[in-house]
Amino acid sequence: MRTQIAIIGAGPAGMVLAHLLHRAGIDAVVVERRSRDYVEGRVRAGVLEQGTVDLLDRLGLADRLRREGLAHAGTNLAVDGEVFRIDMQALTGSCITVYGQQEVMRDLFDGAEARGLSVVFEAGDVELHDIDTDRPFVTWRRDGVEQRLDCDFIAGCDGFHGVSRGCIPDGVRREFERVYPFGWLGVLADVPPAAHELIYANHERGFALASMRSAQRSRYYVQCPLDDRIEEWPDARFWDEICLRLGPQAAAGVVRGPAFEKSIAPLRSFVSEPMRHGRLFLAGDAAHIVPPTGAKGLNLAVSDVAMLAEAFGEFYAERSAAGIDAYSARALARVWKAERFSWWFTGLTHRFPETGPLERRLQRAELDYIRFSRAAQTALAENYVGLPLA
Ligand SMILES: Cc1cc2nc3c(=O)[nH]c(=O)nc-3n(C[C@H](O)[C@H](O)[C@H](O)COP(=O)(O)OP(=O)(O)OC[C@H]3O[C@@H](n4cnc5c(N)ncnc54)[C@H](O)[C@@H]3O)c2cc1C
Structure with missing residues (x-):
């Protein structure tokens, strides 16, 4: 099998990237080790930033979100029982939307099915090969048969416990962590x-x-x-x-x-730098974790892949490597700000x-x-x- 982008992991990062690439006319295959039901059933995030909602809207995946999501113009802080409200809309012109990660995943998977995106579920023993050459490939086992996917680039969207991050050599990778x-x-x-x-x-x-x-x-x-x-x-x-x-x-x-x-x-607060090595690009929890206090995890996964899709788009449309070369630094600049906010809000x-x-x-x-x-x-x-x- 051959594709342009092999995406490892069908969580929010992997599936939003698959939709963004599809819209840009770039061929991609998503390889996920679990079943659709398992990924969709995980109870996790629930707060979407305005930018995440807008992006899902642009992808034509926000009909149900607009109907069922709860838009919040403000949030409250209680200090030893005394409550005060912060009017986010009045202060910033934006709001957040409460819509569970399970619902986001359902919309992403339903949309993928309707658009014919390639998603391989229940792929065992996923391995990345030759990421520092121009011809990387991915292998996995399904029903006892070894499969191989040749590609131009690999997007490691396989979460904190995935295989992608570990493919960046120890001497290159630098990790920052607080548990x-x-x-x-x-x-x-x-x-x-x-x-x-x-x-x-x-x-x-x-x-x-x-x-x-x-x-x-x-x-x-x-x-x-x-x-x-x-x-x-x-x-x-x-x-x-x-x-x-x-x-x-x-x-x-x-x-x-x-x-x-x-x-x-x-x-946990965790960041792994850089977010790119050779032909491998990390996005989402594969590269960073935030404590849930600031509700940033899913939103960061989405903003990473928005930047990554833009970079791949530039590469294929203009034959320019400027975007993919800048990806890691650009994504990390935003990641560290979200890390700082989540760490600060947790401390407070x-x-x-x-x-x-x-x-x-x-x-x-x-x-x-x-x-x-x-x-x-x-x-x-x-x-x-x-x-x-x-
Ligand atoms: C309890 C909890 C509450 C949270 N609350 C919020 C919140 O309110 N707001 C918020 O924004 N975020 C929140 N988060 C964080 C959010 O859920 C994650 O940041 C988000 O899921 C990250 O998406 P991702 O696609 O990067 O990774 P994941 O969702 O982890 O997806 C990675 C995918 O890769 C697959 N995979 C792993 N290894 C392999 C492999 N070897 N081969 C192939 N596939 C593989 C996994 O099965 C998974 O489907 C919360 C998380 C938790 C645990």
């Missing part, structure tokens, strides 16, 4: 959300977030020790804790109900082992500053709704 000393216990329940918009809470007992997936489905998180087990968090304990941390004003809106999904996720809202009385007072002083400063609110809102592609 946070706590996790997020997340719960999904079919109950109406506590409020129309998200509430991020900084409380003496730790961080909490009241979010949602739709008008009838709520998503809640509380900061918890990394070694906690799900069995230690029966529904009653979880609802009591979230209400305590949100404070009486926000908790008044919490509707309790049976949780049908409960999991503990670790938090969570309890760390070293958070003593002094650090606690400092956190509260900064939150108080944000509450009463238009400039500080604008800086937060600008980052939250998403910085432009540079």
Whole structure:
């Protein structure tokens, strides 16, 4: 088999790239190790930046998103129970849209089927070859048969645990990482959300977030020790804790109900540089991870591939390598800003082992500053709704 671009991984990065290339008339094949149902079923992101929504719109994939997504003009911060709102729309002219990653994936896969994009699911033992030559290729096993795909370029969109990043030699690759000393216990329940918009809470007992997936489905998180087990968090304990941390004003809106999904996720800041080596280009979680506090992971995956598709388009249309040569530096400039925001927002809202009385007072002083400063609110809102592609 031969194609122009081999895409490893059919998550948001891989599938958005496949659609962008298709629109540009560039041939691509996506190779995914899991089934469609598995990828579509993963409960993950839920907040889309304006730029992500606009891009899906341009790709003709946003009909359902426009109908069912919840546009939020603002977001709320609760500090020891006292809630204040940041009007993102008034401050930046943009808003965010709540639409689950599962729904995004369904739209991407349905669109791929309708447009005849090539996606190979359940590909085992995926390997990348000859990435530092002009003739790279990818191999995998399916139903016991070895397959080979020759290509011009490989896009490594295979997430944090994929094979692509490791193909960049140790002497070339530089990794930056921080693993946070706590996790997020997340719960999904079919109950109406506590409020129309998200509430991020900084409380003496730790961080909490009241979010949602739709008008009838709520998503809640509380900061918890990394070694906690799900069995230690029966529904009653979880609802009591979230209400305590949100404070009486926000908790008044919490509707309790049976949780049908409960999991503990670790938090990490991670960047691998460069995002290109030879004919291999990394995008999305394959190259970087952010703690979910800033809701940036999926959005960064989308902005990476928007830049990558532009670079490939330039290469094929104009026979110019300028775009692909600039890709890594251009993508990393935006990635580091999102890393900074996610790290900062996590530091502002969570309890760390070293958070003593002094650090606690400092956190509260900064939150108080944000509450009463238009400039500080604008800086937060600008980052939250998403910085432009540079
Ligand atoms: C609990 C949680 C909450 C989150 N909340 C948010 C949020 O609110 N907002 C936000 O923007 N982001 C959020 N994220 C992050 C977001 O889900 C990810 O950043 C996003 O999925 C990244 O997309 P991706 O395509 O780069 O990687 P992935 O979604 O990881 O996709 C990679 C794909 O590659 C496949 N793959 C892996 N290895 C191989 C291989 N060897 N061969 C072939 N295929 C392979 C995988 O099966 C997968 O389908 C959250 C994540 C988690 C875990």
